[in-house]
Amino acid sequence: MASKVTMRIQRFDPAVDEKPHDQDFEIELPAGITILKALNKVRAEKDPTLALRYSCGSAICGSCAMKVNGHARLACKTQVSDCTVDGVLRIAPMGNLKILRDLVVDMDPFFDSLGKAKPYLEAGNGSVPEFERKQRPEEFLQIDPSTTCILCAACYSDCNVLEVDDNFFGPATLAKAHRFIFDSRDVDTQARLRAVSKKTGVWDCTHCGECSTRCPTETKPLERIEEIRTKAMADGFHDNVGARHALGFRETVGKRGILDENYLPARSMGFFNLPGLLSLVPIGLRMMMRGKNPPLIPHKIDKLEEVKKTFARFEELRK
Amino acid sequence: MKYALFTGCVAKGAGRENLVATYLACEKLGIELVEMTDAACCGAGVINEDNPMVADILNARTFALAEAQGLDIMNICTTCQGVHRKAQRKFEGKPKHLARVNDELERDTGRRYKGAVKIKHFYEVLLNDYGLEKLKGKVVNPLSGLKLGAFYGCYATRPPEVNDLKNPDDPDELENLIEALGATPVRYDDRLKCCGFPIAMMNKPNSMQLGGNAILSAKQAGADAMVTPCPLCHLNLDAYQPDMESRVGRKLDMPILHIPQLVAMALGVSKEAVRLKTHIVRPTGLLAS
Numbered sequence: 001m002a003s004k005v006t007m008r009i010q011r012f013d014p015a016v017d018e019k020p021h022d023q024d025f026e027i028e029l030p031a032g033i034t035i036l037k038a039l040n041k042v043r044a045e046k047d048p049t050l051a052l053r054y055s056c057g058s059a060i061c062g063s064c065a066m067k068v069n070g071h072a073r074l075a076c077k078t079q080v081s082d083c084t085v086d087g088v089l090r091i092a093p094m095g096n097l098k099i100l101r102d103l104v105v106d107m108d109p110f111f112d113s114l115g116k117a118k119p120y121l122e123a124g125n126g127s128v129p130e131f132e133r134k135q136r137p138e139e140f141l142q143i144d145p146s147t148t149c150i151l152c153a154a155c156y157s158d159c160n161v162l163e164v165d166d167n168f169f170g171p172a173t174l175a176k177a178h179r180f181i182f183d184s185r186d187v188d189t190q191a192r193l194r195a196v197s198k199k200t201g202v203w204d205c206t207h208c209g210e211c212s213t214r215c216p217t218e219t220k221p222l223e224r225i226e227e228i229r230t231k232a233m234a235d236g237f238h239d240n241v242g243a244r245h246a247l248g249f250r251e252t253v254g255k256r257g258i259l260d261e262n263y264l265p266a267r268s269m270g271f272f273n274l275p276g277l278l279s280l281v282p283i284g285l286r287m288m289m290r291g292k293n294p295p296l297i298p299h300k301i302d303k304l305e306e307v308k309k310t311f312a313r314f315e316e317l318r319k
Numbered sequence: 320m321k322y323a324l325f326t327g328c329v330a331k332g333a334g335r336e337n338l339v340a341t342y343l344a345c346e347k348l349g350i351e352l353v354e355m356t357d358a359a360c361c362g363a364g365v366i367n368e369d370n371p372m373v374a375d376i377l378n379a380r381t382f383a384l385a386e387a388q389g390l391d392i393m394n395i396c397t398t399c400q401g402v403h404r405k406a407q408r409k410f411e412g413k414p415k416h417l418a419r420v421n422d423e424l425e426r427d428t429g430r431r432y433k434g435a436v437k438i439k440h441f442y443e444v445l446l447n448d449y450g451l452e453k454l455k456g457k458v459v460n461p462l463s464g465l466k467l468g469a470f471y472g473c474y475a476t477r478p479p480e481v482n483d484l485k486n487p488d489d490p491d492e493l494e495n496l497i498e499a500l501g502a503t504p505v506r507y508d509d510r511l512k513c514c515g516f517p518i519a520m521m522n523k524p525n526s527m528q529l530g531g532n533a534i535l536s537a538k539q540a541g542a543d544a545m546v547t548p549c550p551l552c553h554l555n556l557d558a559y560q561p562d563m564e565s566r567v568g569r570k571l572d573m574p575i576l577h578i579p580q581l582v583a584m585a586l587g588v589s590k591e592a593v594r595l596k597t598h599i600v601r602p603t604g605l606l607a608s
Contacts, residue, residue, distance in 0.1 A: 070489070071488050085489075160512055160513040160529060161518070161525060161529075163529075163532075164525050164532070165522070165524075165528075168525075199522070203521045203522075204518060204522045206513045206515060206518045206525075206526070206529065207473065207517045208477065208512070209473050209477030209478055210477065212477075212478060213477045213478055226364075230368050230371070233369060240521075241521045242521045245520060246365050246368055246369045249362075249365040249369070250366055250369045253359060253362070253377075257359040258328050258331060258359065259328035259332065259363075261328065261329075261332040261333050265520060269520065279523070282561075283558055283562075286558060287333060287599070290596070290597045290598065290599060292334075292597050292598075292599070294332035294333050295332065298332075301356060301357055301358065301359055302356045303357040303428075306380065306427055307359045307377065307380070309427040310376050310377065310423070311373065313423075313427070314373060317370060
């Protein structure tokens with residue numbers, strides 16, 4: 001059954017507008033219509049100047065990502081009826097990218113950032129195979145999720161860290177790094193892990209989960225970032241605050257069953273990192289003044305020996 | 320009503336006021352709590368990155384401990400809550416993996432998790448088990464005139480499949496709770512954003528900018544204070560607020576309250592008892608009575 005919807009679309013024409021503004025289009029939409037089809041109906045019936053980017057209409061090309069009610073989604077994969085609230089559907093361009101016009105953003109920073117992941121196979125100097133570089137199915141399974149990325153930039157749009165720091169690799173680039181780090185045919189694994197373990201890499205992700213929530217494929221960048229962190233630590237890339245924090249976390253929970261909040265910050269910074277340790281002093285003092293500092297003798301849980309047994313078998317349990 | 324209380328690490332350390340307030344609020348409501356003094360840290364998504372199997376065993380052990388008592392788990396930290404739920408969903412979706420986790424758990428502890436425990440945050444207990452209407456009936460000190468911005472934090476809303484919010488992209492649950500306590504909820508742009516806590520040490524400028532932006536967003540929408548179900552959000556937004564002020568170049572002066580503090584005060588507990596004085600940004604001027 002058709003229903004009337006107010007499509008509240010963010011407009012921006014750099015030739016005339018100082019800043020973006022909303023424009024309402026009242027439109028009759030049939031049941032089962034996607035947002036992409038509804039936008040094209042607006043163009044056909046209401047305003048042909050509305051600019052948007054799309055191509056396949058089948059969630060394959062990744063062209064039509066935009067914000068629907070404040071969150072990035074593929075317009076072609078989203079039903080109007082699922083998102084209309086009190087008869088209103090809010091549409092805006094993706095975030096973290098410069099608006100060129102209406103719903104069209106400048107994708108260059110996104111595609112440029114992918115270059116940081118060296119998104120090509122480093123097969124080494126060995127002989128070139130006659131047909132192809134083979135991989136066993138179980139080896140492919142490791143990179144199956146990260147190969148499904150369609151470069152739509154929905155994750156880039158809603159990433160909380162990119163909002164405050166465009167030097168961050170970003171979720172799509174880290175997922176792309178994953179695709180080669182875990183590729184059995186790639187010989188550059190250690191160099192890749194070293195690169196993503198540095199500042200602006202995997203440890204700068206704040207774990208907000210927006211990337212995986214917005215991702216329209218099985219790429220799920222946060223899970224891939226977690227897998228890279230696990231591998232980086234297993235392969236010995238420990239010389240950074242993020243890895244030291246994770247290792248210190250394990251140490252204190254393994255010892256007491258509960259976190260020792262006095263030990264962890266110093267362990268994370270590095271016991272010989274004087275500037276790092278000094279940076280903790282103001283917050284430590286501030287909390288002490290309010291009696292908010294963690295107890296000097298940290299707690300431990302009851303039946304601690306049970307947990308200690310599990311931690312003692314730690315290496316055995318490493319996947 | 321009776322729950323196994325999983326305190327989480329922060330409520331035993333830098334956020335003890337959250338635990339104190341939880342006990343006071345639950346006492347007023349007649350909710351009985353059995354503290355899980357033998358449960359280990361949830362791993363906070365960190366142990367999971369070091370070794371997923373160890374994290375799963377720790378959480379299966381926690382669930383088995385509650386199960387043995389015949390109680391559901393109540394969390395007072397959305398990070399614990401999110402990590403627990405994520406582990407639980409993983410166990411539900413992968414029975415073979417749960418069997419392996421249980422074999423390891425049994426080897427170390429003699430316990431097995433059968434899969435019957437429900438995991439709820441304090442605010443979910445109030446909303447779904449206790450009921451807002453009943454809660455309203457218990458309010459003796461309505462927080463009238465107070466404009467409060469709910470700060471959900473990441474784990475309460477993402478990933479959406481592991482939480483029970485009706486609309487995780489635009490939730491109302493905490494606003495409804497604020498309203499039930501007599502205060503006025505303020506909706507603001509950054510209420511679902513990250514507070515920056517997880518990278519406070521890895522990249523402090525970014526962390527301070529994230530937290531500063533969130534507070535600024537609440538302030539510009541007219542909030543007198545922010546309230547959060549996550550003690551880690553509280554820790555970052557409160558204890559680091561002076562650093563955030565330097566980062567965003569503005570005085571913020573935004574009190575950050577734990578949900579149990581708010582509930583306890585509306586039920587007649589004094590602000591001294593819920594330890595508002597321990598906050599770095601003291602809610603002076605607010606809650607004057």
